[in-house]
Amino acid sequence: MPSKTTNKKTDQTTGRTARQLLPALLAALMLTATAALAGKHGAVIEEGKSLTFDRKKGNCLACHYIAGAVSPGNIGPALAGMKARYPKKEDLRARIWDVTEFAPEAMMPPFGRHKILSEDEITKITEYIYTL
Amino acid sequence: MKGRYAAAAQPRRLATGSLLAVALFSMVLPAGAGKADRAEFDRLHAEAEQARKKADSIGGQWRDTAKFLKQAKAAADAGELDKAMKLARRAKDEGELGYRQASSQKGNVQIPSYLK
Amino acid sequence: MTGKILAGVLGAACFALAPAMLHADPQSDLEVYQRFFKEKYPDIPFTQFADGAYALNEQMRENWEAIEEFPPYGPFVDSGERLWAAPFANGKGYADCFPDGPAMQHKFPRWDKEQGQVVTLSLALNQCRETHGEKPMKYKGSPLVDLLSYIAYQSRGKKINVVVPKDDPRAMAAYQKGKDFYFTRRGQLNFSCAHCHFKNSGMSLRTDILSTAVGQTTGWPVYRSKWGTAGTLHRRYTGCNKQVRAKPFKRESEQYRNLEYFHTHMSNGLALNGPAARK
Incomplete structure (x- = not known):
C-alpha cells in the first residue's frame, strides 16, 4: 500500500512536472516582468515623492499636509484619499498643472502653465500624490 | 495578463x-550645427531679452529672468551652447508668461469674491 | 450742431462717470476689509491686529513678548534720536520741517496735492534734507532706518488715519493703483498679496503663520530676526515680491508708495506700535 501510494505520488509528481513545466515557466517569467514593472513604477513614485518634498521643486508641504511629513503647512487641503477625490488620475494632474482653470481664485501656483516644474516632474509628482 | x-x-x-x-x-x-548654433543662440537671446523688457514695461517681470539671461550669455561665451540655449529659452518663456500674467490683469484685477 | 453738442455732453458725462464706477470708495473698502477680519477672528480684539501674526497664535505670542522685554531695535531708536537732534550744515534740522516734533508718523503716508504724489515718511525726511541742502539718505539701512525707528518710537499710540482727499482725483487714482497692486497676481508663483493675507491669514506656511492684511503697517521699522537688523516696510515689500518670484520694485518707487497708501489706509483706526520685533 505505502509503496503504491509512493509510486502513485511519484508518478503524479513526475506527471505534474511534465504537464506544468510550461505554465510554471510562464508564471515565473510573468512574475519577473511584473516585478520589473512594479520596480520601475516604484522608482517613479520615489522620484515623485522627493520632487514633492523638495523646497525648490514642488514644495507641496509648504501648504499641504502629507501623513508623516515634518512640519507641513495647512493652507491647502490635506493630501489624502486622492483616488477617491480624483477617480481619474489625469484630473489630479490637470490641477497640479494649473488649478486656476478649475478654481479661478485658487492660490496654488500653476506649476505647469508657469513652468515651475517640467511636464515630466509633474507626471512623477502626480504618480506619488496619487498613492496618498 | x-x-x-x-x-x-x-x-x-x-x-x-x-x-x-x-x-x-x-x-x-x-x-x-556647430557655427549656426552661436548665431541661433544670439537670436534666441535677443528674443528673450525683448520678451523680458516687454514684461518689465508693464510691471510683469519675474524674479530670475534677468539672471537666466546673464547665465545664458556666460554659458555661451564658455562654449556651453546647450546649456546656454536652455537658459535663454527659459528666460524667453518667463518673459512671455510674465507679460501675459500682467497684461491679463490690467484693468481687470480680480478682487476675491468674499471681499465684495 | 445739436447732435455734436449732445455727443460732447454725453462724452463728458461718461468721462465723469467712468472713474466713479471704476474706483472703489476707500471708506467702504475699509469697512469691508476690517469687517472681514473681525468676523474671521471674533475672539481677537481689533486693536490686537496691530501685533501681526502674534495676534493669532498663543505660543508665538509668548516668545515674541519675551523678545520685546529686551527690544532688539533699542540701539536704532537711540541712534535715531541723535540724528534727529543733529543740525544740518545750514544750522537747521528736522524739527524745522516737522514743527510738531518726531511724534508724527501717523501723518504718513499722505497725499501731497502740490507734488501730485503720495509722500511717505521716508520721502518726507529726504525732501526735508534736500530743502536744507543736504544729500538725501539711501532708502536702505542707516541712517534712514535709525531715524524712522526714533520717530516710530515717539509716535507710539497715535492712530493711523490715512486720508484720500475727495477733491483731487489723482489721490483716488493713487489709492486705486495701490489697491490694484495688492490684488494683482505676480511672479512665477502667481500670488497676490491678498492670497496670503486675507482668507489664508492665520494658516501655516510650514511653521510660519500668515499675518492679517489689516495691522501690517503699524509697527515699522521692524527688527526682523531673519534680517538680523531693522528694516523698512518697503524692504519687506521687496522681500514679498521676491518670495512669489516677481522682480521687486525700487524702494520708494511710485508703485510701492501707492501700495503703502492703500495698505496703510486699510489699518485706519489702529494705533502705531513701532518699532516692532518680528521673526
Missing part, C-alpha cells in the same frame, strides 16, 4: 524608439 505584458513591453519599445531617435539626431546634428 496580456495587458501586463503589453504594458511591460511598451516602455521597451519606446526606449528603443527614442534610442533610435537620439542616435539619428546625434548623427544629423553635428553636420548642420
Whole structure:
C-alpha cells in the first residue's frame, strides 16, 4: 500500500512536472516582468515623492499636509484619499498643472502653465500624490 | 495578463524608439550645427531679452529672468551652447508668461469674491 | 450742431462717470476689509491686529513678548534720536520741517496735492534734507532706518488715519493703483498679496503663520530676526515680491508708495506700535 501510494505520488509528481513545466515557466517569467514593472513604477513614485518634498521643486508641504511629513503647512487641503477625490488620475494632474482653470481664485501656483516644474516632474509628482 | 505584458513591453519599445531617435539626431546634428548654433543662440537671446523688457514695461517681470539671461550669455561665451540655449529659452518663456500674467490683469484685477 | 453738442455732453458725462464706477470708495473698502477680519477672528480684539501674526497664535505670542522685554531695535531708536537732534550744515534740522516734533508718523503716508504724489515718511525726511541742502539718505539701512525707528518710537499710540482727499482725483487714482497692486497676481508663483493675507491669514506656511492684511503697517521699522537688523516696510515689500518670484520694485518707487497708501489706509483706526520685533 505505502509503496503504491509512493509510486502513485511519484508518478503524479513526475506527471505534474511534465504537464506544468510550461505554465510554471510562464508564471515565473510573468512574475519577473511584473516585478520589473512594479520596480520601475516604484522608482517613479520615489522620484515623485522627493520632487514633492523638495523646497525648490514642488514644495507641496509648504501648504499641504502629507501623513508623516515634518512640519507641513495647512493652507491647502490635506493630501489624502486622492483616488477617491480624483477617480481619474489625469484630473489630479490637470490641477497640479494649473488649478486656476478649475478654481479661478485658487492660490496654488500653476506649476505647469508657469513652468515651475517640467511636464515630466509633474507626471512623477502626480504618480506619488496619487498613492496618498 | 496580456495587458501586463503589453504594458511591460511598451516602455521597451519606446526606449528603443527614442534610442533610435537620439542616435539619428546625434548623427544629423553635428553636420548642420556647430557655427549656426552661436548665431541661433544670439537670436534666441535677443528674443528673450525683448520678451523680458516687454514684461518689465508693464510691471510683469519675474524674479530670475534677468539672471537666466546673464547665465545664458556666460554659458555661451564658455562654449556651453546647450546649456546656454536652455537658459535663454527659459528666460524667453518667463518673459512671455510674465507679460501675459500682467497684461491679463490690467484693468481687470480680480478682487476675491468674499471681499465684495 | 445739436447732435455734436449732445455727443460732447454725453462724452463728458461718461468721462465723469467712468472713474466713479471704476474706483472703489476707500471708506467702504475699509469697512469691508476690517469687517472681514473681525468676523474671521471674533475672539481677537481689533486693536490686537496691530501685533501681526502674534495676534493669532498663543505660543508665538509668548516668545515674541519675551523678545520685546529686551527690544532688539533699542540701539536704532537711540541712534535715531541723535540724528534727529543733529543740525544740518545750514544750522537747521528736522524739527524745522516737522514743527510738531518726531511724534508724527501717523501723518504718513499722505497725499501731497502740490507734488501730485503720495509722500511717505521716508520721502518726507529726504525732501526735508534736500530743502536744507543736504544729500538725501539711501532708502536702505542707516541712517534712514535709525531715524524712522526714533520717530516710530515717539509716535507710539497715535492712530493711523490715512486720508484720500475727495477733491483731487489723482489721490483716488493713487489709492486705486495701490489697491490694484495688492490684488494683482505676480511672479512665477502667481500670488497676490491678498492670497496670503486675507482668507489664508492665520494658516501655516510650514511653521510660519500668515499675518492679517489689516495691522501690517503699524509697527515699522521692524527688527526682523531673519534680517538680523531693522528694516523698512518697503524692504519687506521687496522681500514679498521676491518670495512669489516677481522682480521687486525700487524702494520708494511710485508703485510701492501707492501700495503703502492703500495698505496703510486699510489699518485706519489702529494705533502705531513701532518699532516692532518680528521673526
